[in-house]
Amino acid sequence: QQPVQSPQAVILREGEDAVINCSSSKALYSVHWYRQKHGEAPVFLMILLKGGEQKGHEKISASFNEKKQQSSLYLTASQLSYSGTYFCGTESGSGTYKYIFGTGTRLKVLA
Amino acid sequence: GAVVSQHPSWVICKSGTSVKIECRSLDFQATTMFWYRQFPKQSLMLMATSNEGSKATYEQGVEKDKFLINHASLTLSTLTVTSAHPEDSSFYICSARKTSGSNTGELFFGEGSRLTVL
Numbered sequence: 337q338q339p340v341q342s343p344q345a346v347i348l349r350e351g352e353d354a355v356i357n358c359s360s361s362k363a364l365y366s367v368h369w370y371r372q373k374h375g376e377a378p379v380f381l382m383i384l385l386k387g388g389e390q391k392g393h394e395k396i397s398a399s400f401n402e403k404k405q406q407s408s409l410y411l412t413a414s415q416l417s418y419s420g421t422y423f424c425g426t427e428s429g430s431g432t433y434k435y436i437f438g439t440g441t442r443l444k445v446l447a
Numbered sequence: 448g449a450v451v452s453q454h455p456s457w458v459i460c461k462s463g464t465s466v467k468i469e470c471r472s473l474d475f476q477a478t479t480m481f482w483y484r485q486f487p488k489q490s491l492m493l494m495a496t497s498n499e500g501s502k503a504t505y506e507q508g509v510e511k512d513k514f515l516i517n518h519a520s521l522t523l524s525t526l527t528v529t530s531a532h533p534e535d536s537s538f539y540i541c542s543a544r545k546t547s548g549s550n551t552g553e554l555f556f557g558e559g560s561r562l563t564v565l
Contacts, residue, residue, distance in 0.1 A: 368554065377540055
């Protein structure tokens with residue numbers, strides 16, 4: 337079942353913050369975050385495995401709630417290069433090696 | 448980081464012809480690769496899981512006779528779109544998962560192949 341992301345799209349000014357949410361109706365084994373530029377393949381940002389985990393990558397960080405049904409991606413002091421479409425992705429279970437991606441969130445950062 | 452190469456980057460073909468897309472993991476072995484299709488402004492939809500040395504596992508609604516997948520070696524998976532029609536036009540992306548070494552669990556993507564069927 338495909339995770340649902342919110343918002344669907346967001347426009348920011350440079351330096352502003354954004355939060356992108358990823359929700360599933362059932363517990364996830366893991367959650368991955370990717371950013372995709374137009375016409376390009378997605379680029380891996382980070383992976384979270386444990387409930388309650390928080391992880392950071394430069395000014396981009398993410399959390400995974402205790403029930404492992406929701407993850408949020410935090411973009412702080414956004415830069416123009418952050419523009420793109422963000423996807424959460426998940427494995428349906430340990431060892432299944434089946435990756436499903438969320439509905440996507442389009443982010444546009446304006447100067 | 449690990450590299451996955453996909454070829455061709457874009458292809459235009461006539462309706463009724465077949466097109467083969469290759470996906471190679473250049474610096475690691477991938478027993479499992481994934482094929483996705485992405486329509487404009489939509490998410491990546493998993494088409495099938497390609498397993499080295501065995502049959503691919505197709506997602507519901509994906510015709511296995513139309514989208515032939517072969518994973519003959521630990522570094523190469525191919526997707527053949529047979530008897531292509533205009534509705535098959537899409538962006539096809541492969542990915543491979545590292546199962547050992549650094550960044551285990553991370554999914555590495557090919558550059559994508561844009562197929563246009565006339």
